[in-house]
Amino acid sequence: MRKSWRSERLSQLGSSIFAEVAEWRKEAAGKGRDIINLGIGSPDKPPTEAVRKALSEAALRTDIYAYPGTHGSTGFRRQAAAWMEHRFGVKLDPDHELVSLMGSQDGLSHLAMSLCNPGDVVIVPNPGYPIYTAALALAGVEPYLLPLKEENHFLPDLDSVPVEVWERAKFILLNYPGNPVSAVVDPAFFERLLAKARQYGVLVVHDAAYSEMAFDGHEPPSILAVPGALDGAVEFHSLSKSFNMAGCRIGFLAGNREAVGALRELKENIDYGVFGAVQEAGVAALQEAMSDSAPPKAGVLYEQRRNSFIEALAAEGWAVEKPKATMFAWAKLPERSDGTTWTSREFARGLLDQTGVVVIPGEAFGSEGEGYVRIALVEDEARLREAARRIGAFLRG
Secondary structure (H helix, E strand, C coil), X not given: CCCCCCCHHHHHCCCCHHHHHHHHHHHHHHCCCCCEECCCCCCCCCCCHHHHHHHHHHHCCCCCCCCCCCCCXXXXXXXXXXXXXXXXXXXXXXXXXXXXXXXXXXXXXXXXXXXXXXXXXXEEEECXXXXXXXXXXXXXXXEEEEECXXXXXXXXXXXXXXXXXXXXXXXEEECCCCXXXXXXXXXXXXXXXXXHXXXXXXXXXXXXXXXXXXXXXXXXXXXXXXXXXHHCEEEEEECCCCCCCHHHCCEEEEECHHHHHHHHHHHCCCCCCCCHHHHHHHHHHHHHHHCCCCCCCHHHHHHHHHHXXXXXXXXXXXXCCCCCECCEEEEECCEXXXXXXXXXXXXXXXXXXXXXEECEEHHHHCHXXXXXXXXXXXXCHHHHHHHHHHHHHHHHC
């Protein structure tokens, strides 16, 4: 009898809605719809000329094609450490408290395997980025889903977590500025979080992929800037969104040396590191960000887009709270014209089918995401205003 060649773990990886939306998009395009894709958060701008030049020049070198090594080049690790000190005032040992990654998702998908044993518990946000729970399924780790609710400004109630969960948990993972929710926090929140985790010996993992994409003058802090944080925290950083380098796949994990070392040890057994030319481009991006002639942060562009899009939506009759950061709007669904309520899947499917505008149903990010959709601001202002016009027509229809 033929055996199944599909792992049961694949059924535990969470929502397949992203694949479903891709199929919906193909169907809509087949009907002749002009697609405005506000689904996936992929930057629509290239890296700066200096970054592209560094990448191309490095790629032409004959010595760049050997295995790069999992730890990351000395140059990239030192530059990443320098940037952390420049940006956040955080001093790191680049040899032991920092490891390069093929984008932060590389680290997020492997961290539980390197820190946990099967049966351990990890506390993750709900709603949250899908890889958070998918990585736990791959590692045989039990998730405790921590609700993020609008009435709490999408901040977790740490005291609501049962003591027995804290006692079993290996780490807690949070993400500010957040995806899909665009909430932000101040250093005082990180202080409370670290104090709570320290009571139970729980590592704090902070995903800071959107640290350079905040609005209205807010400068997102690093959890590692809290005194003593290196004893109990690590932080992911990514060059994908902040520096328009999504396709390059470059980021890093910084912080507690035991946890950083564990991830590095795992990766030494499964990959050979980031292509050297990409690391050179990452060095150039971080150097440019630290220079006196640094280009505007990515947040400047997305703040302009946020303002234009949210104002256009309001003019069409849908009042959506302005996101405080990131490239996403987390939009609470309006009532239907007949007074009934949508599910997030119904709304996204109908909107795409009738208007060609792609958004992601909130249910893709967890049960607390139902009743919302995530809208990526990855088109120029004219296309975003057109998307708002189409959404308004859909709501009225």
